Amino acid sequence: MTNETSSSIESALLNVGGVDVSIAGRVILHDVNFSINGGEFTGLIGSNGAGKTTLLRVILGLQAISKGTVTMHGHEITSTNRSIGYVPQKVLFDPDMPVRVRDFVAMGVDGHRYGIARRSRATNDTVEEMLTAVEADTLANRRVGALSGGEQQRVLMAHALVSRPDLLLLDEPLANLDPRSAYEIVRLLHTIATRQRVAILLSAHDMNPLLPVMDRVVYVANAKVASGTTEQVVRTEVLSALYGHHVDVVQVHGRILVVGDEDDEVNTRFVPDHPPLVVE
């Protein structure tokens, strides 16, 4: 279920078309269609286990798909033409790993390269620029394993941005953050996205911290997605059709709540006979 026209799909930065993903015989995603335009801030919303991380891995090329296409600038994504930065939910660094933050961030530029060439001054300058952009410049000479959770998150963002990607994927960066910290991270990301002209696809189970900055939402539930603006997607009738059972979308003091019955599961059961979902 999408709200894009064919012309907008063609000009999109990222286009996911008719993607199916199954893992160990279980349907994780079915007929996923959405696109992201350059510079857009898109929320990938869904409950835990809905398939958000799987979808991010599909875009990165780390998860095989059984059907469909994923293209960037109209071309299939390969290891050589990818312009995607990635911030995983958490990376467990060995506390004794003798790698400084600045060296780890620089790996976002040349960590995948073979050869004898030494790191250039331009790369070092870009590293400094990105660490400043994420407000982590004071951490440059610290060991990556000695960072707190919040510090690590900023460093991971710098690492993802240093290659100046067109698209930045973030997997649950707001998980385990208090509301104030979550809004701070969102503000920082929006500032960086605007300055660097990077499109962002950020997965979260709570869309409220993203409401002030989100251009579009891709809502994942029941192995399917609904995409469009918040007003188009986050509606009782749309999400009820997506979940396959009645849910209420309630707005309270500017916050959106999606409420199901007490006995209902927010699940990823695939319902093959469910009719196509249409956003009016």
Added chain:
Amino acid sequence: MVSVVSAIVGVFTVLRSQSFAGHALTDVAMAGGAGASLAAVAPLVGFLGGGILGAGAMEAIGMQRVKDRDIATGVVLGAATGLAALFLYLVASSSGATGSTQLVLFGSVFTVEASTLPYVAVLSVLVLLALYLIRRPLLFSSLSTELAAARGVRLRVVGSAFMVMLATAVGLSSIVIGSILSTALLIGPAASALKASRSIARASWLAALFGVAATWLGITCAYDSYYWFPSRRGLPVSFFVVMVVVVEFTVVTVAVALRTRRAASASGPWRAVGGS
């Protein structure tokens, strides 16, 4: 040169948490060395051949996930140890094979044939060059396989290449110090250097220094030990090399602990408690 190669390869072995695999390859090299002795082939061929075959077997079973890695290592280790036991028994049983078992297990730098040296030198240079060429994707994948894969690093290729380098380093050090003790030359200097360093480059240089120091001190002590006892009987080089490695690790561990404690005292108890 062998100690330099072992030490620098050892740095990445420790970083990648593959010390168990490294140790297993020394036992696989032992099987190879014993097989070479049985077949009257040059020991270096046996040590290298066994090690590379073992590395290939581990990769085939699976080395990507930590759990798979332990399983692969354990399976190959068990098989190799069994083969080593068979070959060494056959070697010991055959006439004219006196001392071969001792050489396979514990090596002796004094008995390395001159004809072997050019091969050792060339292989050492090749391993160091190859390691330098893949150092960035290797380090990146050691830090985080997920991030490295997302950035386009071919984990299987890098991992397999490193296993071949590791097997080669183990094979080369088995000539000098024997297969059983080559773990010490692989892991000891690297572990000491990583404790005392804040960068991989510095750790590599320091590990090489520790490795060379251990080897030369070991050789010197072994040579001198001839005069220590009235019986005029020198002690093995391997023993002294391993002891120096242990002393290096102990000294570095204590020095780092003292430095950490001094730094914590200097920053004050309250700041230490509240700091990140």
